[in-house]
């Protein structure tokens with residue numbers, strides 16, 4: 001299986017990073033050589049894996065602005081490597097604005113990482129050059145969202161952007177699915193939004209729901225994805241279920 | 251009292267909009283003529299007040315790109331008006347990039363709204379032109395954050411941006427405070443992050459903590475701020491306490 005999945009949604013705090021890192025760890029767990037590319041200047045995927053950003057020689061910033069090969073970094077998790085974020089990424093938006101290739105820089109570099117089975121790209125909560133690079137380079141898009149009213153609103157923006165990218169930059173991009181995260185079964189609003197979502201998007205909404213759990217928040221402060229921090233938790237199993245659903249055994 | 255407060259943090263989903271709308275409603279409740287300016291293309295402040303974005307003649311987009319006066323819109327709440335968001339705002343980032351005044355468009359327009367006692371500006375989860383317009387126009391900045399590990403990380407980015415704006419665009423800008431939202435008293439991590447925060451930022455961290463409450467999520471789907479939806483709730487009282495703390499009676 002060869003997969004390149006981008007996690008994107010301009011709505012902030014929906015769990016893009018949490019889901020990207022844990023799905024990547026789930027692929028690594030079943031022996032897929034997996035690479036995470038952190039395109040968010042905040043670098044939560046990088047620190048969420050316990051890596052000190054200040055000690056790095058190169059980063060995803062170099063992927064976008066230089067011709068050099070960027071060596072992925074060990075995460076301490078078998079089969080999982082990362083190309084880390086760097087605060088300079090926020091400058092890339094301005095630096096690349098004159099460059100006609102600004103939105104396809106990453107796409108041109110991905111051939112260098114053909115020996116990975118799975119590549120997972122995390123993006124910031126915006127639809128600028130960094131996110132467009134992720135959308136142009138990937139073959140699959142997962143839109144993470146919360147089952148809340150504000151989240152439904154923002155969905156049209158990311159879906160419109162997906163359609164524009166498909167028509168202009170990356171005709172291969174496929175909306176793999178909409179992933180509902182931090183789902184609270186006992187909340188009426190959550191169930192209302194979920195049924196709204198399913199009536200609009202039908203089978204594009206993953207059956208797998210990632211529940212809200214305090215253990216996710218705790219795992220962050222240990223610099224470990226929950227899959228590793230608390231492997232038997234409900235949330236960890238939900239990520240494994242998601243992987244099964246994606247790979248067709250679901 | 252004349253106040254112009256901007257809510258900003260590039261970390262997504264921390265409650266910028268929720269806190270901006272409810273603090274504004276708290277000011278309006280004690281008879282201050284209050285104006286909200288929604289600079290986020292997602293427009294959650296606009297819909298969080300039950301306004302249909304598609305029915306509007308003008309918006310905050312016009313504030314940035316045209317010379318016309320933009321008439322604030324009624325919210326149905328006494329003393330509270332809004333200049334709504336519009337999806338075109340995401341285009342403003344690109345449209346204004348050549349304009350040397352791109353970051354101070356809003357600042358030049360605020361004189362037209364002198365008859366308001368309080369102006370509150372909501373910004374998107376990024377540090378681009380839209381947020382810079384908010385930071386240049388305001389006199390006070392409130393940085394909302396969650397008491398979680400990822401959030402501590404991102405704080406240095408918004409604080410660096412605040413310092414750059416003060417030195418180059420708006421010397422009057424004052425960091426009014428760091429507001430901890432969705433605080434969960436019983437969670438060890440929350441208390442650890444809070445004490446870390448207080449040791450770094452001392453009295454810049456508001457004493458008032460906004461607790462996490464399901465009622466906030468429910469209020470969203472009714473298009474009402476929680477101050478109006480559930481006026482006696484713990485969260486509503488926390489917003490009133492915050493107002494007292496800001497205005498010095500705290």
Ligand SMILES: Nc1ncnc2c1ncn2[C@@H]1O[C@H](COP(=O)(O)OP(=O)(O)OP(=O)(O)O)[C@@H](O)[C@H]1O
Nearest residue numbers: 012013014015016017018125211212213216261262
């Ligand atoms: N299933 C979950 N249960 C509980 N908390 C969660 C869950 N998923 C994410 N979170 C928490 O929600 C917050 C936001 O998650 P995360 O940072 O992954 O979102 P994001 O969409 O990547 O944010 P940004 O828009 O800033 O990039 C985090 O602090 C995380 O701990």
Ligand SMILES: Nc1ncnc2c1ncn2[C@@H]1O[C@H](COP(=O)(O)OP(=O)(O)OP(=O)(O)O)[C@@H](O)[C@H]1O
Nearest residue numbers: 011012262263264265266267268375461462463466
């Ligand atoms: N005190 C609270 N208790 C419970 N839920 C909350 C609270 N404050 C905010 N929320 C929820 O968290 C989510 C994020 O809040 P909000 O949209 O206000 O954040 P934001 O920082 O404005 O997001 P963005 O970065 O996308 O602009 C919302 O769905 C909201 O319902």
Ligand SMILES: [Mg+2]
Nearest residue numbers: 016017040044
């Ligand atoms: Mg993220």
Ligand SMILES: [Mg+2]
Nearest residue numbers: 266267290294
């Ligand atoms: Mg917001």
